Amino acid sequence: MSNIVRNASHAGSWYSDDGSELNNELSAWLDSVNPSGDAYPIKGCKAVIAPHAGYSYSGPTAAWAYKSIDTTEIKRVFILGPSHHYYLAGCALSRCTEYETPIGNLPLDLETIQELRSTGQFESMTLKADEEEHSIEMHLPYIRKVFEGLDIKIVPVLVGAISKEIEAVFGELLSPYLAREDTLCVVSSDFCHWGTRFSYTYYYPEPAPSDAAGYRLSRSSAPSPSYPIYESITRLDHEATNLLTLPPSTAADAHEEFAKYLSRTKNTICGRxxxxxxxxxxxxxxRTQGAHPTVKWVKYDQSSHCHRINDSSVSYASAWIRF
Known part of the structure; x- marks a missing residue:
């Protein structure tokens, strides 16, 4: 098989293309993580959820997920990212053999990718589609950094606009891989994209635990002076992360409730x-192994604070997961 390298197409714009500068930035963000109550790295960490915006916006938040990773014995990293640029009715795999980053390349796990491809359930990305998508690329430098000097391979999986039922099908297909002690999963997602530029202006008029219904703000409906838009966005996002916190819920119940939440609020969580x-x-x-997963959200931030209808922001959240 010929060597096909995916270029770091967003380096120099979304993050630094200077290896030394990028390495120093990643080190500083990781060093600034100051958790309380948990000893980092998290022993037995099997997955993380982290944002994928430009590093000047989301880099510090993503560091909280990456700082939690226990790299011991990990040989394979799945990266699940949403498709932003083309419609995908399922999931797709890369045709590349290697992914470039300014601080060192990452080889793909071609054996695992071929096993997945042989199921007939996956499409294949073109190189153009692969390089246009940022949701997976934005995690590559962090992965290379936290696994510095270690021999790992990656399995990028682009996830399309699929139903909860199809999510469960792909989850079932990937579960034997994610259960392996030598495998970690990175899930790429930003949270609320708020503002008219995103066609999303959902607003809660009061803080939780109010039962007052949310509604869409418009030029003719201003937010309450006592409850700023950015606080409503925080409530909206935290409603999602609370549903996705395990325990007390099970993963199966959380998946169901998250789908209902998305249907009700239409929150623009791109990695849903x-x-x-x-x-x-x-x-x-x-169901099959009697697992009792733990999901803990450890950091939340917004790109800016929205006060008016013509403001906009994107939210970022990080979590670690044990199975």
């Missing part, structure tokens, strides 16, 4: 389908 696949995989491990 990769998150759904992960929870589908954990639900399968609950």
């Amino acid at each position: 389908h990769p998150i759904g696949v992960l929870f589908g995989a954990m639900a399968q491990l609950e």
Whole structure:
């Protein structure tokens, strides 16, 4: 098989293309993580959820997920990212053999990818589609950094606009891989994209635990002076992360409630389908292996604070997961 390298197409714009500068930035963000109550890295960490925006926005939040990773014995990293640029009715695999980063390349696990491809359930990305998509690329430098000097391979999986039921199907398919002691899963997702530029202006008029219904703000309906838009966005996102916190819920129940939440609020969580696949995989491990997953959210931030209808922001959240 010929060597096909995916270029670091967003380096120099979304993050630094200077290896030394990028390495220093990643080190600084990781060093700044100051968790309380948990000893980092998290022993037995099997997955993380982290954002994929430009590093100047989401880099510090993503560090909280990556700092939690226990790299001991990990040889394979799945990366589940949403498709932003073309419609995908299922999931797709890369045709590349290697992914470039400014701080060192990452080889793909061609054996595992071929096993997945042989199921007939996956499409294949073109190189153009692969390089245009940022949701997976934005995790590559962090993966290379935290596994510095270690021999790992990656399995990128692009996740399309799929139903909860199809998320469960792919989760079941991936669950035997994610259950392996030598495998980690990275799930790529930003949270609420708020503002007219995103065609999303959902607003809660009061803080939780109010039962007042949310509604869409418009030019003719201003937010309450006592409850700023950015606090409503925080409530909206935390409603999602609370549903996705395990325990007390099971992964199967959380997956179901998350789908209902998305249907009700339409929250623009771009990685909702990769998150759904992960929870589908954990639900399968609950059924077949008696697993009791833990999901803990450790950091939340917004790109800016929205006060008016013409403001906009993107939210970022990080979590670690044990099966």
